[in-house]
Structures are given as C-alpha cells and as structure tokens.
Amino acid sequence: MEAFTQLDAVAAPLARINIDTDQIVPALYLQKPRSANFGDFLFRDVRHDVQGALRADFPLNDPAYADARILVAGRNFGCGSSREHAVWALADGGFRAVIAPSFGDIFFSNALKNGLLPVRLGEDLVDGLLATLQRTPGARLRIDLAAQSVTAPDGSRASFEVEPFARHCLLEGLDELDYTLSQSARIEAFERAHALA
Amino acid sequence: MTSTASSLTLFDKIWARHVVMQRDDGQSLLYVDRHLVQDGSAPAFEMLRRKGLKVRTPERAFATPDHYVPTDSRTLGRIADPEKRAMAQALQDDCATAGIRFFGLDDERQGIVHVVGPEQGLSLPGMLIVCGDSHTSTHGALGALAFGIGASEVAHVLATQTLWQRKPRTLRVHVDGRLGAGVTAKDIILAVIGRLGTAGATGHVIEYAGKAIRALSMEARMTVCNMSIEAGARAGMIAPDDTTFSWLAGRPHAPRGADWDAAVARWRLLPGDANAPFDRELSLHANEIAPMVTWGTSPEDVLPISGRVPDPANAADGEKRDAMRRALAYMGLEAGQPLTDIAVQRVFIGSCTNGRIEDLRSAAAVARGRRVAAGVEAWVVPGSGLVKRQAEAEGLDAVFLAAGFQWRYAGCSMCLGTNGDQVAPGERCASTSNRNFVGRQGPGARTHLMSPAMAAAAAVTGRLADVRGLMQMER
Numbered sequence: 001m002e003a004f005t006q007l008d009a010v011a012a013p014l015a016r017i018n019i020d021t022d023q024i025v026p027a028l029y030l031q032k033p034r035s036a037n038f039g040d041f042l043f044r045d046v047r048h049d050v051q052g053a054l055r056a057d058f059p060l061n062d063p064a065y066a067d068a069r070i071l072v073a074g075r076n077f078g079c080g081s082s083r084e085h086a087v088w089a090l091a092d093g094g095f096r097a098v099i100a101p102s103f104g105d106i107f108f109s110n111a112l113k114n115g116l117l118p119v120r121l122g123e124d125l126v127d128g129l130l131a132t133l134q135r136t137p138g139a140r141l142r143i144d145l146a147a148q149s150v151t152a153p154d155g156s157r158a159s160f161e162v163e164p165f166a167r168h169c170l171l172e173g174l175d176e177l178d179y180t181l182s183q184s185a186r187i188e189a190f191e192r193a194h195a196l197a
Numbered sequence: 198m199t200s201t202a203s204s205l206t207l208f209d210k211i212w213a214r215h216v217v218m219q220r221d222d223g224q225s226l227l228y229v230d231r232h233l234v235q236d237g238s239a240p241a242f243e244m245l246r247r248k249g250l251k252v253r254t255p256e257r258a259f260a261t262p263d264h265y266v267p268t269d270s271r272t273l274g275r276i277a278d279p280e281k282r283a284m285a286q287a288l289q290d291d292c293a294t295a296g297i298r299f300f301g302l303d304d305e306r307q308g309i310v311h312v313v314g315p316e317q318g319l320s321l322p323g324m325l326i327v328c329g330d331s332h333t334s335t336h337g338a339l340g341a342l343a344f345g346i347g348a349s350e351v352a353h354v355l356a357t358q359t360l361w362q363r364k365p366r367t368l369r370v371h372v373d374g375r376l377g378a379g380v381t382a383k384d385i386i387l388a389v390i391g392r393l394g395t396a397g398a399t400g401h402v403i404e405y406a407g408k409a410i411r412a413l414s415m416e417a418r419m420t421v422c423n424m425s426i427e428a429g430a431r432a433g434m435i436a437p438d439d440t441t442f443s444w445l446a447g448r449p450h451a452p453r454g455a456d457w458d459a460a461v462a463r464w465r466l467l468p469g470d471a472n473a474p475f476d477r478e479l480s481l482h483a484n485e486i487a488p489m490v491t492w493g494t495s496p497e498d499v500l501p502i503s504g505r506v507p508d509p510a511n512a513a514d515g516e517k518r519d520a521m522r523r524a525l526a527y528m529g530l531e532a533g534q535p536l537t538d539i540a541v542q543r544v545f546i547g548s549c550t551n552g553r554i555e556d557l558r559s560a561a562a563v564a565r566g567r568r569v570a571a572g573v574e575a576w577v578v579p580g581s582g583l584v585k586r587q588a589e590a591e592g593l594d595a596v597f598l599a600a601g602f603q604w605r606y607a608g609c610s611m612c613l614g615t616n617g618d619q620v621a622p623g624e625r626c627a628s629t630s631n632r633n634f635v636g637r638q639g640p641g642a643r644t645h646l647m648s649p650a651m652a653a654a655a656a657v658t659g660r661l662a663d664v665r666g667l668m669q670m671e672r
Contacts, residue, residue: 016523017516018395018495022634027613031265031280034240045636050622074516076396079429080634081613082331084240084348105365105399105431106331110347163363165222177248177349180226180357183218187359190217190228 002115003173004145007096009069011141013133014059019073020080021107025089038085039093064137072129072141073100078107078118087114097143099150101126112166113176119143119150119160128152145171206469207436208367208402211342215325217359224361229257231319232354233328233336234297235310236262237615239287241329241351242295252295254358259319260292261300263309264615268578268605271302281616295355308581308607311335311549315419316581318448322437322464327354332549332631333432334425338418339445340437340467342402345426365431366476368401372409374483379665381559382417383551383629383648385409386424387489388481391499399429401477404469409483410435415444416553423550424631427496436468490536490661491633491646493524498633500536502651502663508532527635528643529623536661539645543626544575544656545638546602546649548612551629552580554587556649560629561593563653563667569601570659576603576618578610602656614639627655 029041047058054061060068071090077100078086087110090098097117111118121129132153133139142151145167150158162170169176180187205213217226238260245252252258265285267275276282285302292299300306306313311332314320322340327333329351336343346360354360370389390397403425405418413421418435425433442461445451452460487501498521500507509525509532512518525532530539546552546560557579569575577597579585585607588594594604610618612630614637620626622641629652630637633644645661654664 015516015519017520018497020495020632020634022613022632022637026636026640027615028640030237030615031278031284033280034243045640050641076399076429079395079399080331080426080632082329082345082347083237087347102396102399104396104429106345106347110349113347113349163222163224165220165224176361177353177356180353180359180361181250183226184357186218187226187228187357194214194228 001113001169001173001175004096004115004117004170006142006144007069008140008142009096010065010067010138011070011072011129011133012060012065012068013130014071014073015130015134017074018076018079021078021083021086021104022080024078024086025083030083030085034088037092038089042089042093062137067094069094069096070141070143071095071098072126072133073098075101075123077103079104082106084110084114087111087116091116099126099129112170115170115173117143117145117170121150121158121160125158204470204473206367206473206475207340207404207434207467208342209473210467211323211325212364214323220361224363226359227325227362229327229354229358229360230324231326232258233310233314233326233333234258234260234288234292235328235330236265236285236288238329238351239284239291240348241355242287242291244349244352245355250356252297252355255296257358258297258355259314260288260297261307261310261313262288262302263609266302266608266616268608268610268616268618271606273302276616278617305582305586308584309549309552309609311423312552312580312584315339316448316583318445318451321445321451322441323467327360331426332423334430335419335423335549337425337432337434338415338422339441340435340464342432342434344431366401368398368403368430368477368479369475370403370405371407371478371480372405372483373407373480374409375412376409376483376486379650379668380486380488381648381650382413382420384486384489385483386421387491387496387499387646388486389479390424390428390496391489392479392481393428395427395495395497396429398425401430403428403430403433404475405433405435411438414555415440416555419553420550424496427631437464488648488651488664490651492528492530492536493521494527494633494635495524496631496633496646498524499646502536502661504536506530506532506534506536537663539661540625540659541627541645541655541661542573542624543620544573544652545578545611545626545628545630546576546652547578547580547610548630549580549609550631551649552578552584554584556629557584557588557593558591560649560653561596563650563664564600564602564657565596567600567657569656573656573659575601575656576605576611578605579607581607600657611638613637620644627652627661
C-alpha cells in the first residue's frame with residue numbers, strides 16, 4: 001500500500017449526499033481486472049449525458065479539477081455495495097483523500113486498505129469547505145495525517161479522528177494482513193479452544 | 198452502553214464467541230465460521246497469489262457463481278463478453294485450486310449465494326458469516342451475524358479465516374401488530390428504510406423484533422434482513438426460534454441426529470436476554486404499513502402506493518432538495534403525480550431479496566389467469582436452481598408463462614445487470630430487487646422497488662398498482 005503522510009492538493013467539491021458506489025463505479029465495469037485503469041470508469045454514468053457527452057453540471061468535469069487529489073462530498077459518501085472498485089476508481093482517478101460528514105461503513109474500511117484516506121468532518125465544516133471550493137475553483141486543501149488536520153485555503157484548521165492502527169498502517173504504507181499473519185498462533189489457539197464445528 | 202453478563206443481546210453473544218484477540222485500538226480479530234464466495238471474487242484470489250499466500254481453511258468456504266452467469270442458458274460459453282466469462286471461469290478455477298466446495302452452472306444447487314447458503318444449511322444460527330457482497334446481511338435471518346466485506350477483506354479471510362472489526366452499536370427495530378392482506382416483508386423493510394433513511398443505521402447492527410417479525414416465515418425474514426444495508430447497517434438479525442429450527446431441519450449441511458438436537462439446544466440460548474440494552478430503538482406498527490414503492494434513486498425515497506411523487510420544495514434541507522430534484526429528473530417524474538399513474542416497461546421478479554419460493558408463489562398468485570400488459574416485458578428469475586425446480590413442481594412456471602412472463606435460470610440477473618441482463622436507458626422497471634440507484638439496472642434505467650406481489654400487479658396492469666385492488670377483483 002502507498003504510504004499517506006501529507007497531501008497539499010487541489011480539492012474538488014461534490015456537494016451531493018448519498019453518493020453510492022454504483023455512481024462511483026457502475027456495475028458494468030466490475031469484471032475488469034485490477035490492472036485496468038478504473039479512473040476511466042469513475043462516476044462514468046453521472047458525469048456523462050445519455051449521448052455520452054460530458055455533463056456541464058457535474059463538478060468533476062470542470063478543467064479546474066483536472067489535477068484534484070482530494071474530493072469533498074456530502075454526507076453518506078460511498079453507501080451501497082461492497083465493491084472495492086469504488087475505491088480503486090477514486091485512487092486510479094488520482095484521488096488520495098475524500099472528506100465528507102459521513103461514509104458508508106464498507107467503503108470506509110475498503111478505502112483505508114488502499115491508501116485512500118477517508119476524512120470525517122462535521123457537516124458544518126464540510127459545508128464551509130464546499131462553499132469555499134465552489135467560490136474558488138482549483139483551490140487547494142492541505143491534509144496532515146500525522147497531525148490529523150485539514151487546512152483550508154484561508155489557513156483555518158480542522159482536526160479529524162482516525163483509528164490509531166489504521167493511521168499507523170497508512171503512515172507506514174503497511175498491510176493489515178501481514179500483521180494478522182504474524183498472529184497466526186493465536187488464531188490456531190482459538191480454533192483448538194473452540195473446536196468449532 | 199455496556200452489557201453485563203446477564204443482559205446480552207443476540208449480537209453481543211455471537212460477537213463475544215468469535216473474538217480471537219483485541220488490538221490496542223479496540224478492534225477485534227473475529228473468527229469467521231463460514232465464508233461465502235461468488236464470482237466477483239477474482240480480485241481477492243489475485244491478491245492472495247500476489248502475496249504468495251494460500252487459502253488457509255477451504256473447508257469453511259463455499260462458492261457458487263451468481264453475478265456473471267447467463268439466465269437464458271446454463272452455458273458459460275454463452276457469456277459473450279470475454280471479461281465477464283473470465284470472472285465466472287476464475288471462480289471455478291480458484292475453487293478447484295484451493296479445494297473450496299463449488300456449485301457450478303451444471304449443478305442444480307447453483308444460485309444466488311444468499312439464497313443458496315440458507316437453502317443448503319450452510320448458514321446456521323450463531324455463526325459468523327461473511328461474503329464479498331453487501332447483501333450478506335440476509336443470513337442474519339437465521340440468527341447469525343452476517344455482513345458484507347470488500348475484496349481486501351475477502352483476501353484477508355481467505356488467508357487467515359479472520360477479520361478485524363470494531364464492535365458496532367446496536368439498533369432494535371420493533372415491529373408490532375399484524376400485516377394486512379397484500380402487505381409483505383418487503384413492505385416492512387421498505388417502511389423501515391423510509392423511517393431510518395439510507396444512513397440511519399450506519400455503524401449499527403439491527404436486530405428485528407416484535408410480534409410482526411416473529412410471525413414472518415423464514416424466507417420473509419431473509420427479505421427483511423437482506424435490505425439492512427440499505428439503511429446503512431452492516432448486518433440485520435432475527436433471534437432464532439421454532440420457525441428457524443423447523444425450516445433448517447434436514448437441510449443438506451445442517452447437523453443431523455444427536456448433533457442436531459445438541460445444536461438446537463445451543464441455539465435456544467442465543468436470543469438476547471429480556472433486559473439486554475440496545476444503543477437505539479425504533480418502533481413500527483405492522484397494521485399501519487401499506488404496500489410500498491420507491492419513487493427516487495435512493496431506497497429511502499419510498500412511499501405507500503397510495504401516495505404522490507413528493508415535491509422537492511418540501512425537503513428537509515437544501516442538500517436533500519437538490520438530491521430530490523436530480524432524482525425526479527433522472528426518473529422522469531413530476532412532483533404531485535399519483536404513483537399509480539406511473540407506467541412501466543419492464544418487470545423484474547427475483548434477486549437475493551425476493552427470489553425465493555414464497556416470493557414466486559406470491560407473484561404467481563397475482564399473475565394467475567391474467568396477462569402481462571401490452572408493451573411490458575416481465576421476467577421471473579428464480580434465486581437458485583432448487584427454487585426453480587420447486588416452482589416448476591408446483592406449476593408456477595406454467596402460470597408465469599401463460600401470463601406472458603419469461604421464466605429464466607437462476608442468478609443475480611437484472612438486479613445489477615453485471616451479466617448483461619439490463620434495463621434499457623429511459624425504460625422504467627418495477628423490480629423486486631434492493632437498489633434503485635442511478636444506473637443500477639443499466640445506464641439510464643429507472644427502477645421502482647417493491648414486493649413480488651406488487652411487481653406482478655405492475656406487470657399485469659402496465660403501471661404501478663396497489664395489489665390489494667387486484668386481490669379483490671374477479672379475474
């Protein structure tokens with residue numbers, strides 16, 4: 001996993017609630033191998049009209065966000081299906097962090113395992129960031145994982161919570177599976193003790 | 198809330214029995230009793246190969262292809278798209294290599310993994326069950342703790358038979374009273390989602406309780422638990438009782454003889470203690486639930502069939518108002534329009550939510566002696582090969598075929614269209630599936646979620662209709 005320490009990048013505002021994983025990457029592309037660039041399928045159906053042209057009213061189609069690496073979105077981002085492809089599509093599309101008031105549980109967990117940082121901030125703070133980013137397209141945010149802070153263009157800082165183990169894995173680029181494998185003896189002991197049928 | 202030893206919920210009891218170890222940050226390593234695997238799992242097996250790892254405990258896994266299988270034949274070669282065909286083939290190959298039990302297309306036991314697991318007695322009370330699919334919550338109907346996981350977690354379970362989780366909070370949904378005629382488990386869960394909202398149960402496990410839940414059949418309970426994720430909950434569960442035990446008895450992988458008796462004795466201790474505390478509670482009265490349909494692009498966009506398309510001007514906040522406006526534009530609907538005025542072109546009866554034998558009986562009771570309306574294409578897709586066989590033994594296929602429905606083979610099919618079974622752009626579908634998201638049934642497809650009986654009513658009338666009106670009519 002690619003380590004995440006600090007990120008100073010253009011942030012794209014997506015002021016919509018309940019963005020489900022079907023919107024983030026439609027089911028039509030789930031059979032692609034991981035080697036495919038899932039960034040090509042990111043928001044595929046919502047960023048195009050029925051004729052296949054880019055929709056002017058979809059924020060990420062604004063050239064100001066071509067280099068965006070942070071996405072700021074409304075509450076309940078990533079609800080719905082367990083498809084990890086939703087995280088891959090954001091990561092392959094250049095994003096390293098998503099800031100929202102709340103996330104779907106499975107998306108949140110999938111993101112942490114792929115070096116995509118999900119940042120929960122209060123709804124008022126997110127609304128403020130969205131307004132700022134909409135006023136000044138191409139504005140940058142700074143995320144410091146070690147300090148657990150987000151810095152807005154005006155210099156104001158907000159702090160966020162992240163579980164210590166997930167933070168450690170992200171900062172060091174570590175895979176949780178390797179840690180679990182190091183605990184194999186405890187799993188074997190559990191099996192012996194419980195003799196699970 | 199903390200639970201004392203004498204006041205544990207069903208969830209607390211199952212959780213406690215599966216904790217291998219705790220990490221300093223409070224996360225628990227949970228032991229997985231049953232890992233259900235479907236044909237979306239190729240990336241997880243690939244992750245294992247890249248790390249040079251093997252499947253640790255293949256005897257605890259079970260696999261069947263459902264997302265990519267054709268429903269007009271039983272031939273993998275009929276999948277035209279080579280990448281889709283490769284997904285179904287990869288599952289077969291990965292299971293053969295790992296020694297995982299596998300029901301393929303040539304096996305009548307193949308089907309949607311959330312139909313097959315309970316049907317085979319692979320999902321049992323007290324178990325911790327995971328699968329790389331968010332509708333794994335279905336299996337909680339048996340009194341199990343069952344939840345969906347992502348591909349990295351599937352790889353983690355394949356390699357270690359365990360999973361790291363933070364203990365979720367608990368929410369009890371209490372449904373009292375009795376359901377009226379024509380009102381089903383699907384209407385209960387749609388009403389619950391309407392009350393909670395699509396994020397209302399995020400971070401929680403739901404336990405469904407109350408007289409109306411106890412009165413539900415096993416299959417109806419699966420429909421309720423299935424859509425827990427649509428309220429944001431990872432898992433939904435119902436305490437096991439005699440309904441559970443009699444439904445499970447004699448299933449191929451359920452315990453037998455003295456083992457069965459011992460298992461039932463253990464399972465009788467699983468229901469939560471009377472005074473066990475929940476973090477949150479929600480109460481509904483079954484008598485007040487009408488047949489429900491969705492009008493928008495989130496499962497929370499749901500109303501009784503007697504309702505009208507809501508006006509975004511009345512939304513609770515600006516973000517919800519914008520979401521409603523976008524939903525109405527996508528759905529091609531006007532605020533104030535009666536829901537019963539909405540004409541459909543497609544009907545889909547099936548999925549892990551409503552593809553079981555009772556669902557098909559319920560739809561067939563409405564379709565019997567009627568005809569699918571002109572201009573409507575209606576499909577019935579059984580949830581498993583065994584559901585299909587049972588339906589045919591009861592003559593349900595003949596009822597559907599005589600009415601002009603298509604009678605197809607088992608799979609996920611048009612719930613999400615990964616196998617190519619899609620609704621065309623702009624077409625409107627009355628669907629017994631679980632999600633009405635933008636593009637869910639195909640790009641530009643417009644989905645209305647409802648019960649099997651309501652979907653059959655839509656098929657024969659050509660529009661969203663109150664099935665209770667059809668139940669009273671002479672055919």
